[in-house]
Amino acid sequence: MAERISGGGRVDELEAPECAPASKRPARDRIFETARELFYQHGIRAVGVEAIAAEADATKMTLYRNFPSKDELVAEVLRDQEREYWAWWDEVTACCCTDPRAQLEAIFDAFETKACNANVHGCPLSNAAIELHEDNHPAQKVSVDYKRKLHARLIELCRAAGAKDDDLADGLLLLMEGSYMARVTLGPDGPVRAVARSGRALIRLHLDGC
Numbered sequence: 362m363a364e365r366i367s368g369g370g371r372v373d374e375l376e377a378p379e380c381a382p383a384s385k386r387p388a389r390d391r392i393f394e395t396a397r398e399l400f401y402q403h404g405i406r407a408v409g410v411e412a413i414a415a416e417a418d419a420t421k422m423t424l425y426r427n428f429p430s431k432d433e434l435v436a437e438v439l440r441d442q443e444r445e446y447w448a449w450w451d452e453v454t455a456c457c458c459t460d461p462r463a464q465l466e467a468i469f470d471a472f473e474t475k476a477c478n479a480n481v482h483g484c485p486l487s488n489a490a491i492e493l494h495e496d497n498h499p500a501q502k503v504s505v506d507y508k509r510k511l512h513a514r515l516i517e518l519c520r521a522a523g524a525k526d527d528d529l530a531d532g533l534l535l536l537m538e539g540s541y542m543a544r545v546t547l548g549p550d551g552p553v554r555a556v557a558r559s560g561r562a563l564i565r566l567h568l569d570g571c
Contacts, residue, residue: 389427391417436499458560469560477549529567
């Protein structure tokens with residue numbers, strides 16, 4: 362489906378093929394999946410409801426019947442991305458049984474692979490927090506709450522691994538956040554390739570003193 366982006370970067374209109382086959386999936390699913398993809402690829406503020414509806418082969422009226430507002434649609438997309446991230450976290454740490462240090466190392470090994478993926482454009486929840494900085498925006502609350510949970514999980518794992526304070530968890534969180542930004546600005550062949558190695562070095566420094 363052809364895409365038209367205005368000079369200001371806003372995705373205002375997507376032209377549908379003349380004979381596009383009707384989708385058999387529910388309209389809500391099509392709208393949600395389309396919004397998720399467009400928000401991540403182009404940014405939340407750059408994508409209007411007209412573009413989402415057109416790309417999803419739906420109407421604005423159908424969109425608003427399923428989602429009270431664009432803000433609520435954004436929040437729902439972010440909640441889904443958060444659930445996906447925790448499922449990834451649980452899968453990665455499950456292979457290390459109950460060894461918290463091994464779990465930390467496994468998270469950073471998998472994180473590097475994830476961050477270097479060709480389709481990655483940073484953390485969607487971090488991206489949203491930067492774009493939607495208003496305290497009363499429903500999606501901002503989702504992003505901030507997620508980051509607090511991530512920090513809390515890292516603190517819990519680091520303490521269980523033997524960390525005497527929260528410095529290790531703080532450093533690992535900063536490493537994750539910085540790696541996503543380095544991936545966006547410098548690409549998959551840049552410093553993000555060292556995130557697992559850097560994570561292990563930080564873990565050794567705090568837990569082994571070397």
